[in-house]
Amino acid sequence: GQNIDQPTEMTATEGAIVQINCTYQTSGFNGLFWYQQHAGEAPTFLSYNVLDGLEEKGRFSSFLSRSKGYSYLLLKELQMKDSASYLCAVRGGSYGNKLVFGAGTILRVKS
Amino acid sequence: DAGITQSPRHKVTETGTPVTLRCHQTENHRYMYWYRQDPGHGLRLIHYSYGVKDTDKGEVSDGYSVSRSKTEDFLLTLESATSSQTSVYFCAISAGQGTDTQYFGPGTRLTVL
Numbered sequence: 001g002q003n004i005d006q007p008t009e010m011t012a013t014e015g016a017i018v019q020i021n022c023t024y025q026t027s028g029f030n031g032l033f034w035y036q037q038h039a040g041e042a043p044t045f046l047s048y049n050v051l052d053g054l055e056e057k058g059r060f061s062s063f064l065s066r067s068k069g070y071s072y073l074l075l076k077e078l079q080m081k082d083s084a085s086y087l088c089a090v091r092g093g094s095y096g097n098k099l100v101f102g103a104g105t106i107l108r109v110k111s
Numbered sequence: 112d113a114g115i116t117q118s119p120r121h122k123v124t125e126t127g128t129p130v131t132l133r134c135h136q137t138e139n140h141r142y143m144y145w146y147r148q149d150p151g152h153g154l155r156l157i158h159y160s161y162g163v164k165d166t167d168k169g170e171v172s173d174g175y176s177v178s179r180s181k182t183e184d185f186l187l188t189l190e191s192a193t194s195s196q197t198s199v200y201f202c203a204i205s206a207g208q209g210t211d212t213q214y215f216g217p218g219t220r221l222t223v224l
Contacts, residue, residue, distance in 0.1 A: 031210065042201060042215040043154070050210075087153065091211075098144070098169065099213060103153040 002026045004102035006088050011108045012078055020073045020105045022088030030092035033099065034062050034073045037085045046073070046086075075107075083109045114138050115216035117202050123222045130189040132219050134202030136182075141207040143185040144169075145177060147198040148218075154201065160185055161207070192223045 004024045012018040024032070031050040035043035049055055049064035049071060061074040075082055085104040114137035124130050134143060144159040146169075156169030158177040166177050174196060176188045189196055202216040 033212065035215075042217050045212050045214065048210045048212060089154075098156055098159060099154075100156075100170075101154040103151055 002090060002100045004088055004090055004100060006086075006102040006105045008103070009106045009108070011110060014078055014080060014109055014111050016078050017074065017076050018078060018107065020075070020086050020088075020107065022071045022073070022102060024069050024071075024088070024090045024102075026069070026090055026092055026100075028092035029066060029090065031090070032062075032064055032071050033089040033091070034071075035087040035089065037087060037104065039084070043087055078109050080109050080111065083107060115202060115204055115214060117200075117216040117219050119219060120217065121220045123224065124192055125224050126193055127191050130192050130221065130223075132187045132200055132202075132221070134185045134187070134216055136185075136204045138204060138206075138214075139182060140204040141182075142205040142211075142213075143179065144203040144205075144213065145175075145185065145187045146201045146203065147171065147196075148201060149198050157187065157200075189221075192221075194223050197221060197223045 006022050033048050034046040036046050037043040047062040054063045059076045064071045085106050087104045088102040089099040091099050116135045118133045145157040146154040148154050155171045157175050160166045160179040178186045200219045203213040205211045205213045
C-alpha cells in the first residue's frame with residue numbers, strides 16, 4: 001500500500017519563507033503532485049515532480065528525493081492569500097496510475 | 112481553468128434514499144475520477160473511469176456505483192445513502208498522457224440526515 005505523511009498545521013508570517021514537507025512510502029512511484037486548496041474550494045494544481053531535484057514556479061518551488069521518499073513545497077514571500085491547505089499526492093504503487101493523497105497541511109499566514 | 116462542473120453543488124437527503132451526483136466536462140479528457148474529502152482523511156478515491164463504459168473501483172467504493180455513458184459525463188450514485196456518506200465529493204479529470212495532471216471540479220457538499 002501507500003502511506004503519505006504531512007504536518008497537520010503550520011503558521012508563518014507574511015513575507016517569510018515556509019517549507020511544507022511530505023514523506024511517502026510506496027511500492028511504486030510515478031510522480032508527486034502538490035495542490036493548493038482554499039477553504040470551501042476545489043484543489044488547484046501547483047507542481048509536479050517525477051525526477052529528483054527542484055522545480056521552480058515563481059514564488060513556489062517543489063523538491064523531490066525519490067531515494068528518501070521525500071518532497072517539500074517551498075513558498076517564498078508569503079502573502080495572506082497563501083493561507084490554505086496544501087495537499088501532497090503520489091502516483092503509483094497499489095493503486096496503479098492513480099493518485100493517493102496525504103491529509104493535507106493547513107498553512108496559516110499571519111501579518 | 113479546466114471545464115468541469117458538478118451538480119448539484121449542495122444536497123441534503125435522508126438516510127436510505129438514493130442520490131446521484133453528476134460531473135460534466137468540456138475538455139474531452141479520457142479519465143474521470145470521483146473522490147470524497149473528509150476532515151483528517153484528505154481526498155480518497157471512490158471510483159474512476161478510463162473511457163466510456165470503462166470504470167473501476169478505488170479505495171472507498173463500498174456503497175457507491177458509477178456510470179459513464181458519454182465521454183463528458185460521469186455519474187456517482189449512492190444506492191441507499193447513509194450518514195457515513197456525508198462528505199464533500201469532488202470530481203476530477205485527466206488527459207491520460209504527459210504528466211496526466213488531475214484537475215478538479217468545484218465539489219458537491221452532501222449531507223445525509
